[in-house]
Amino acid sequence: xxxxxxxxxxxxxxxxxxxxxxxxxxxxxxxxxxxxxxxxxxxxxxxxxxxxxxxxxxxxxxxxxxxxxxxxxxxxxxxxxxxxx
Numbered sequence: 001x002x003x004x005x006x007x008x009x010x011x012x013x014x015x016x017x018x019x020x021x022x023x024x025x026x027x028x029x030x031x032x033x034x035x036x037x038x039x040x041x042x043x044x045x046x047x048x049x050x051x052x053x054x055x056x057x058x059x060x061x062x063x064x065x066x067x068x069x070x071x072x073x074x075x076x077x078x079x080x081x082x083x084x085x
Contacts, residue, residue, distance in 0.1 A: 001046045001073075005037055013067035020044060020073060022052055027082050038071040039064075051075035 003021035007014075018040040024032045029049075036052070039062045044050045050073045052058075058072035059065050 001044050001048050001050060002035060003046065011068050013064055014039075014069075017062065017064075017067075017069075018043075020046075022050060022071070022073065025049075036071045038073050039067075039069050040073045042073055042076055044073050044076050049077040049080070051077060 001020050002023045005019035005021060007019065020038055020040045021035050022038050023035045026032045038052055039058070041061050041063075042050075052071055053061055053074050054071050059067060059069045061072040061074045062069050
């Protein structure tokens with residue numbers, strides 16, 4: 001999580017959602033691609049590593065199937081172990 005978004009005017013189906021800015025990372029925790037605006041479904045905070053879903057899975061996670069949601073934060077990573085080979 002690298003930031004928050006405040007939007008006083010937005011689609012009515014997004015009212016009550018918390019919008020966060022996420023930066024996809026590679027396995028070395030280096031930025032990859034452009035930041036994404038995501039609906040936070042788990043109460044993540046800035047600086048936390050998160051898991052996000054995209055597309056229909058994002059709307060299901062947010063429980064808002066009629067919303068214009070393409071990315072949702074669905075988990076907060078407590079620990080990550082990566083094994084080579």
